Amino acid sequence: MTKKTLGIGMVGYGFMGRAHSNAFAQAPHFFDLPFKPVLKAACARDANKLKPFADQWGYESTETDWRKLIDRKDIDIIDIAAPNNMHMEIAIAAAAAGKIVMCEKPLGRNAAESRKMVDAVEKAKVANMVWYNYRRIPAVTLAKQFIDEGKLGKIFHYRAKFLQDWTISADLPQGGQGLWRLDLGVAGSGVTGDLLAHCIDTSLWLNGGIKQVVGMTETFIKERHHNLTGKTEKVGIDDASLFLARYENGSLGNFEATRYARGHKALYTLEINGEKASIFWDLHDLHRLQYFDHGDEGITRGWRSIHVTDGDHPYMGKWWVPGLQIGYEHSFIHQAADFIQGLGDGKPASPTFRDALATDLVTDAVLKSAASKQWENVA
Ligand SMILES: NC(=O)c1ccc[n+]([C@@H]2O[C@H](COP(=O)([O-])OP(=O)(O)OC[C@H]3O[C@@H](n4cnc5c(N)ncnc54)[C@H](O)[C@@H]3O)[C@@H](O)[C@H]2O)c1
Numbered sequence: 001m002t003k004k005t006l007g008i009g010m011v012g013y014g015f016m017g018r019a020h021s022n023a024f025a026q027a028p029h030f031f032d033l034p035f036k037p038v039l040k041a042a043c044a045r046d047a048n049k050l051k052p053f054a055d056q057w058g059y060e061s062t063e064t065d066w067r068k069l070i071d072r073k074d075i076d077i078i079d080i081a082a083p084n085n086m087h088m089e090i091a092i093a094a095a096a097a098g099k100i101v102m103c104e105k106p107l108g109r110n111a112a113e114s115r116k117m118v119d120a121v122e123k124a125k126v127a128n129m130v131w132y133n134y135r136r137i138p139a140v141t142l143a144k145q146f147i148d149e150g151k152l153g154k155i156f157h158y159r160a161k162f163l164q165d166w167t168i169s170a171d172l173p174q175g176g177q178g179l180w181r182l183d184l185g186v187a188g189s190g191v192t193g194d195l196l197a198h199c200i201d202t203s204l205w206l207n208g209g210i211k212q213v214v215g216m217t218e219t220f221i222k223e224r225h226h227n228l229t230g231k232t233e234k235v236g237i238d239d240a241s242l243f244l245a246r247y248e249n250g251s252l253g254n255f256e257a258t259r260y261a262r263g264h265k266a267l268y269t270l271e272i273n274g275e276k277a278s279i280f281w282d283l284h285d286l287h288r289l290q291y292f293d294h295g296d297e298g299i300t301r302g303w304r305s306i307h308v309t310d311g312d313h314p315y316m317g318k319w320w321v322p323g324l325q326i327g328y329e330h331s332f333i334h335q336a337a338d339f340i341q342g343l344g345d346g347k348p349a350s351p352t353f354r355d356a357l358a359t360d361l362v363t364d365a366v367l368k369s370a371a372s373k374q375w376e377n378v379a
Helices: 015-030 047-057 066-071 084-096 111-124 138-148 191-207 329-345 353-372
Strands: 004-011 035-043 061-063 077-080 100-103 128-130 155-163 210-218 223-225 232-234 240-247 252-258 267-274 277-282 288-293 303-307
Touching: 004 015, 004 066, 015 035, 015 047, 015 329, 035 047, 035 066, 035 329, 047 061, 061 066, 066 077, 066 084, 077 084, 084 100, 084 111, 100 353, 111 353, 128 353, 138 191, 138 267, 138 277, 138 288, 155 191, 155 240, 191 210, 191 240, 191 252, 191 267, 191 353, 210 353, 240 353
Parallel strands: 004 035, 004 077, 035 061, 077 100, 100 128, 155 252
Antiparallel strands: 155 267, 210 240, 223 232, 240 252, 267 277, 277 288, 288 303
């Protein structure tokens, strides 16, 4: 029997356009899904750059205006892999047209935008999801399993860092292709919405809600050449962002993100300390979960490095034989597979737009606290 298809309309052909296209192409090969995703159309403004992307990934057609993509009857899912300033307008229009909407993170440039997006998808009753892909790295999913099973007991500390070093040069311009992340109007914020948003999403999932934060941000390079205006302009984004958090479960959080940590390219690490056990995970070693169990016999007690590649580890039964690793791109494949499975089951896969709004409420509070120099409540 042929499976019902899901026509994908992809907005953006950059880093995430490629990651998502790969996810939709691979997911049905490795997961038995209720629908078959079909790469119907890729969309971006520049037809000349779009065409080679569409050909390389096997899209059936292209569109240079996202409104036309939304109007098409053969498109079931609008997938937004464009810069942050495009998310709200496209998502709201797609929901109003009755399309399923998938969107990259952060959901909006701030929580006010995200709220409007949540209202739009909930009013239209369309399935929706945000690509917080780190939840679906098997070692991180295993951490969630350990916490839910009570292996850590009461949690005291949550510690996360996301460190990069690519904006240290004062000669680096802001704005335009590849550098929109440095342009406040497009990005909404700097590392707070870009990098910390990932750390916060994972933490809300693993450790529950955050009540209060106190934060500190810095913009080390105050002015940069702007690629779109051709002038030297003030830099409005935060280059570094650090905050402390109080969780609803009584635990304390400690977060840091920067693009000024020389030597680090994408060092996302998290550590959780509970009364019975601790866990540590590192994106550079993403297939391992470090685990310390105080219940182990004293003479052999110590940190174990669990190689998360066995068939009974999350997602790993779908891949190769035990001991063989998978990588970064698989987190997107897992997310696409879970989402499509959720459509079949009638159970939305997380994080939904509403789940992702919770992250934007925390990033808003962090930026508010950095400005007020006070503790701020998360709305
Ligand atoms: N989940 C993750 O780990 C992750 C990683 C990187 C980026 N992101 C998010 O993904 C989004 C895209 O980031 P990226 O790194 O892929 O950016 P990118 O600059 O590599 O690509 C952006 C794409 O959007 C297209 N675009 C821009 N304006 C458009 C418009 N008006 N209409 C149609 N297309 C348009 C560009 O042509 C380009 O193809 C951002 O929201 C970013 O925060 C998430």
